[in-house]
Amino acid sequence: MTPTRNDAPPVDPLATSIRDAGLKVTAPRVAVLTALADMPHVDADTVFRAVRETLPGTSLQAVYGVLGALTGVGLVRRFDPAGSPALFERRVGDNHHHLVCSHCGTIRDVDCVIGAAPCLTPVDTAGFRIHTAEVTFWGLCAECAADPRNSSDPIDSTTHTHSEETP
Amino acid sequence: MTPTRNDAPPVDPLATSIRDAGLKVTAPRVAVLTALADMPHVDADTVFRAVRETLPGTSLQAVYGVLGALTGVGLVRRFDPAGSPALFERRVGDNHHHLVCSHCGTIRDVDCVIGAAPCLTPVDTAGFRIHTAEVTFWGLCAECAADPRNSSDPIDSTTHTHSEETP
């Protein structure tokens, strides 16, 4: 026995988060956030190709702009591992860290042991006012470690033997 | 009363380190190592300009090649902070970490509290065989923190108000 009329616009939590961050709600922004919802740690071009599926007119530059805007207001986090283009994810505000496979580039989240940022502080801060400790663990992912070709010399960012999952 | 003749070539520790690493000793390689000796955390182009002073014919591509070769054998360390080109330094083998000013890009070394790499290990390694934990502390350097213009919003990688010292 709900009323027959319902004029209230559907409360889209994605749109609300964008508006609450002080940004205008636009189709490219919603599409980028939606794409990031099910693909963590993807580069701008991967986001671009995903967005194109639902919003074909979108330009790559728009995706760069949207990612920059969303990162600027804290709705998206940007992460720049050496040897990879910048990666983006929606998991923000929990100061977690990353495992990167130095062979295939696969990335996994690791929870921060300490919790709040900065989770670590150096003994001598050299006068810096530190706000973040970024920790990147480099190693071989289970799949790459299992491959006997990778048993020697674990540091190798040039050859990728198995398909990359991210991105 | 030393003998009048001394045919033994002067033992250049730089050349020796290159040879001991299994690489041929060449002028560009010595020049790059020499340049890095008094400039820590510099990018390839800065090394290139320094090398040109003593070895004018050297090409930028040679510098990239030398830096890659020296990094490959562990004589030089490469470090890739977000928003900056790759930086190189001669301080290797001690697994130290870095402080980066998010405003002006200044970099300072910080000793690793633990010592040997990987100095940290995540609670859940997700099957990774970890060999390195890279820690980058982001914050405002003393100079940037003193500037009242930077008192609000500490994260700002777009505007640089004072001269950058590195690189």
Add this chain to the structure above:
DNA sequence: GTCTAGTTTTGAGTTATTCAAAACACCACT
């Protein structure tokens, strides 16, 4: 001294990203 694998030069190409001007659209206000 000669030879050769390793290195550098020369020249070009690529990737990831940024910049700028013009067209467009969200939404505050009437």
Add this chain to the structure above:
DNA sequence: AGTGGTGTTTTGAATAACTCAAAACTAGAC
């Protein structure tokens, strides 16, 4: 509901950092 203005996106171009490849050269083994 219509309109205006500012923030956003498109269109088009440029850039920085780096990589690739072939030809010329050279350190060091013999």
